[in-house]
Amino acid sequence: MNFLATLRVALRALRVNKLRSALTMLGIIIGVAAVIIMVAVGAGAQARVEEQIRALGSNLIIVFSASATFTGARSGAGSLQTISEDDAYAIGRELEEIQAAAPALRGSGQVVSGNANWSTIFYGITNDYFEAREWTIVEGRPFEPSEIYGAAKVAIIGQTVATNLFGDASPVDQVVRIRKVPLTVIGVLERKGQSLSGQDQDDIVLVPISTARKRVLGSTSLAKSRSVGSISVKVRQGIDVGVAEGKVRELLRQRHRLQPGQDDDFNVRNMAEVLQTQEESSRVMAMLLAAVASVSLVVGGIGIMNIMLVSVTERTREIGLRMAVGARSRDILTQFLVEAVVLSLIGGFAGIALGVGGSLMVGQLAGWRIELSMASVALAVGFAGAVGVFFGFYPARKAASLLPIEALRYE
Amino acid sequence: MSEPLIRTRSLAKHYSMGDTEVPALRGVSLDIDRGEFVAVMGPSGSGKSTFMNLLGCLDHPSSGEYWLSGQEVSRLSGDELAAVRNRKIGFVFQHFNLLPRTTARDNVALPLLYRGATAAERHDKAMRCLEQVGLGDRHHHQPTQLSGGQQQRVAIARALASDPMLILADEPTGALDSRTSVEIMALLQALNRQGLTVVLVTHEQDVAAYAGRIIHFRDGRVVEDRANAPRNAAGDLTAASPAGAS
Incomplete structure (x- = not known):
């Protein structure tokens, strides 16, 4: 049949x-x-x-200053400013696996415009930050090199800050003050939304790294040093993040003159790993x-x-x-x-x-x-x-x- | 000399009921030649149905031999028996056993389905067989649209579709009125005259009278096997037609 x-x-x-x-x-x-x-x-x-993960940059490595131990008491990550701007430039320059290495100084404070004010986080950065974090500016422009190294009084703000200070009006060319330092808004960041840990990534103000060091954070010791809180490192497409992480670690140990067997004086966190768990x-x-x-x-x-x-x-x-x-x-x-x-x-x-x-x-x-x-x-x-x-x-x-x-x- | 179409030697069948063996057939040895028209008679429990099932290759004998056209079939496997049924035997049942909601043509073509015939071959063959039983114009009718006599003719056409050597009819007139019964017997006689061997089981003397040989069963044995001068069913029909109208 x-x-x-x-x-x-x-x-x-x-x-x-x-x-x-x-x-x-x-x-x-x-x-x-x-x-x-x-x-x-x-x-x-x-x-x-x-x-x-992609929005955060799956090929993102973040280097923090290490925790330090003072007479038995351990303070948190970043308490010692062991990594410097120059470490960041060295990573970007010397490691071909790395697409961008962006140093950042972190601070928080009240940002004021007219009679509106908003508590936020600010970062002192270089233009590499936009590349490393895959972040674009939707309105206005990025920093000029002269602004980055000349401590110019300019800022780029996130969507949440823009809404809270200016409502629907355009923030570009407006003046905001952080810790009494007036800064002209030259750009607005693209909206990124919540991070996986629930933080609002748009609640942010970016200023040139020298502006943060010399004017906003303003401490004399900081102003003299070249130290930074973190370095965001973007690994080139197609390169294994774990391999690149090892190269970064090796370079930093060398630059910090650490002996074999000595602990790292910095922390490297591979964001992809965290997110892959999720x-x-x-x-x-x-x-x-x-x-x-x-x-x-x-x-x-x-x-x-x-x-x-x-x-x-x-x-x-x-x-x-x-x-x-x-x-x-x-x-x-x-x-x-x-x-x-x-x-x-x-x-x-x-x-x-x-x-x-x-x-x-x-x-x-x-x-x-x-x-x-x-x-x-x-x-x-x-x-x-x-x-x-x-x-x-x-x-x-x-x-x-x-x-x-x-x-x-x-x- | 030609060998008989059917040859049985000490053919026996027991059924086991619990731990006791109940004999249904106690050793039957007989020959049926090609072209014979045989009526098998006997009271219920006489073993005639068991004998028919064995002849039809529907069941395995417990012992004895059964040769069908020179082939010993009593030792064949289930699938081999299916092939024998498909090629050599045509069945006609008391209750017609047509597939419901299926046209007469498809019912007739059923045996051909199991020998891998193409749709066109099945269609042609089924139409010819229906014409042979006088129902060529009813090929698209379903069983419920046909009278009892017509249904039994479709069943006979189905038996013919496999080009059998042997037609086994189990009480073919049992569900029909007497006039229709004579019609069916006339059809079977006509087929027999064309060379088909017909074995039919009946308990009616009138029906057995159309056969050329009558075999009586009792208690699992053949008790009588005699030749019979068959009545002519076609003749009965013409004789009865004026009366049949009243």
Whole structure:
């Protein structure tokens, strides 16, 4: 018996009990749709995390001054200003793995404009900072080199600061004061949103590094030194971040004249590592969702098995007749197996439609990010087919193992 | 000399009921030649149905031999028996056993489905067989749209579709009224005259009277095996037609 004929026989048998076939398919439809929706939601969440990683710069290394120990009491990271601007320039110049190394001095304070004021964080930076942090200026311009090294009274502000001080008005060319130092706003940063730790990354004021050192932070000791709080290092595309991290560490130990066996006097944090942990957990979450959804697919399969068993019992005489006119056990087995698989595959394709539609609706209604992938659709349908074979096999074998005389005489 | 179409030697069948063996057939040895029309009779429990199931290759004998057209079939596997049923035997049942919601043509073509015939071959063959039983114009009808006699003719056409050597009819008139029964017997006689061997099981003397040989079963044994001068069913039909109208 050729396959096409078997398929036609199966379709005819399924058409005889349209309502029953439809209800049986419903289990598979819901199962496949659930898998597709859950995978889409999970993949969406994962993609969001990945995007945040990219926004932060997945190839970003941050070097901090080390914690220091004074007579047994350890102070926090950055308490000793052990790294300098020159370390940053050396990293950028000497390591070809590095695309940009940006020194930054950090401070916090009240920023005032007219009668509006706002508490924020400010950084003294060079233009490398924009490259290292993958941050662009949406309005205005970056710093001129003369401004960076000449302690010019200029600032670039983040979106949150701009909104709080100037509302909807353009902040460019306005004057703000930090610690009584008047600074002209020359640019506004692109919106970055929350960091993964929940911090508002747009609540920030950037000033030239010399301005921060000499005018805003204003301490004489700081003004004399070249030390900085952190260096943001961007690794070139295609270079392993771990390898680059080792090179940076080696260079700094050399520059700081540390002996072998001596502890680093700086900390290197690889941001990608931190975020990859987060990505991992969202992937586990996505897999968990898919696993839960596939349970409903299995339940749908049990529905198929149930109906196929009923069908075998009902059609015992038909099976007997087919055997009498020459059907081998194998033919009967194939016939019922194909019926079960056709049932689950039609359900599977209907499930794709429902799943894709449902995913888009969830994305619209809940405002979640949805990632539909061909792989999840193919997987769901493949799984539906496998469910049909698995749960169709037992009833089909039962049909095939009937004895012709008993099947013929069955009332 | 030609060998008989059917040759059985000490053919026996036991059914086990719990721990006791119930004999259904206690050793039957007989020959049926090609072109014979045989009626098998006997009360229920006489073993005639068991004998028919064995002849039809639907069941395995417990012991003994069964040769069908020179092939020993009593030792064949299930799939081999299926092939024998498909190629050599045509079945006609008391309750027709047509597939519901399936056209007469597709019902007739059913045996051909299991020998890998193409759709065109199945279609052509089924149409010819339906014409042979006088139902060529009803090929697209479903069983519920046909009378009992027509359904049994479709079933006979199905038996013919496999070009069998042997037609096994199990109470073919059991579900039909007497006039339709005579029509069916006339059809079977016509097929027999074309060379088909027909073995039919019946408990009705009237029906057995159309056969050329009558075999009686009792308690799992053949108790009588005699030749019979067959009545002509076609003749009965023409004789009865004026009366049949009343």
